[in-house]
Amino acid sequence: MSSLTDTFTLSNGVDIPKIGFGTWQIPDGAPAYDSVAAALEAGYRHIDTARAYGNEASVGRAIRDSGIPRDDIFVTTKLPAEIKDYDQAKTSFETTLSLLELERVDLYLIHAPWPWSDMGSDHRDGNIAVWKAMEEFYDAGRSRSIGVSNFTVSDLESLISATTVVPHANQIRWFIGNTQDETTAYCKANDILVEGYSPLATGAILDNPDLARIASKYDRSVAQICIRYLLEKDVLPLPKTTTPSRIVENADVDFAIGDDDLATLDALVDTTA
Structure with missing residues (x-):
């Protein structure tokens, strides 16, 4: 088994590959098509896109x-x-299904609890309304699982208290030094898989000297340490790159980080804010 073929099991019994290939900020057309094709060629079997990314058509075609x-x-x-x-x-x-030209998706998420133009605003009633539509997609088998993204504990509690299906996943910004401990603990207690986007902090932590030292110890890249860290914490990483060699490198994480080094990583603070 490898990190590309290993799976987490969602609360409804659906298996999800432990590493996903993220497509945020990859333009539609050749960039999205070629990067998804390269990821699939490299062995990835989990592709993450979004209507907001504007690249569903090329992702689906690949x-x-x-x-x-x-x-x-x-x-x-x-x-x-x-x-x-x-x-x-x-x-x-x-x-979305028309753009992807697929009959179903495997996971459908509410991208955020509020519009990006009004972050932090209260849309609890709206989230409940759209979740009821998503429950219908799920019940019909058109999405094999449903979840949310960027939801905090209070967002989750509001949704769960008023609906039937507990989200199967919550995709949040998660990387070394930014581990959203409260939300992560709540999700684990409620059998909601945590997916971590920006596991490399969009590149901002790749020059961290502590990470470089640990990476050298394991003869790995800093990116590989960052991605492996999420797996050590049972968080699903969604690395994104359009460079074929890095697509391969990001999935080559079949090693274990020792307890002392994990403790060092746990103690690092987010310097990217």
């Missing part, structure tokens, strides 16, 4: 063109954060 059986690829996409209305959520989902 998946279809890969020759890999559809059931062997786990596809995640997301409802735009601005949509907080039941009918609009249903329309958006149909658009």
Whole structure:
């Protein structure tokens, strides 16, 4: 087994590959198509996109063109954060499936609890409304699992108290020094898988001397240490790169970080803010 073929099991029994290939900020067209094709060629079987990324069409085409059986690829996409209305959520989902040219997705997420233009605003009622549409997609088998992204404990509690299906996953910004301990603990206590986006802090921690020292000790890159750290914490990493060699490198993380080094990493503070 390897990190690319190992899986976490969601609370509903669906298996999700332990490393996902992220496509945030990869433009539609050749960049998205070529990077997803390279990831699939390298052995990734979990591709993460979003309606907001504007690249669902190219991501879907790369998946279809890969020759890999559809059931062997786990596809995640997301409802735009601005949509907080039941009918609009249903329309958006149909658009997403049309762009991907897939009959179903494997995980569908609310991209954020609030519109990006009004971060922190209260949209609890809207989230409940769109979740009820998502429960319908789930019940119909059009999304094999459903979840959220960027939700805090209070966001999760509000949603869970008013709906039927507990989110299967919560995709949050998670990297060494920024581990969202309260939200992570809540998710684990409620059997909600934590997915970590920006596991390399969008590159901001790659020059950290403490990380460089530990990486040298294991004869690994800093990026590999960063990604392995999430796996050591049972958090699903979603590294993103368009460079084929780094696509391969980011998945080559079949090693263990020792307890002393994990403690050092646990103690690092976020200097990227």
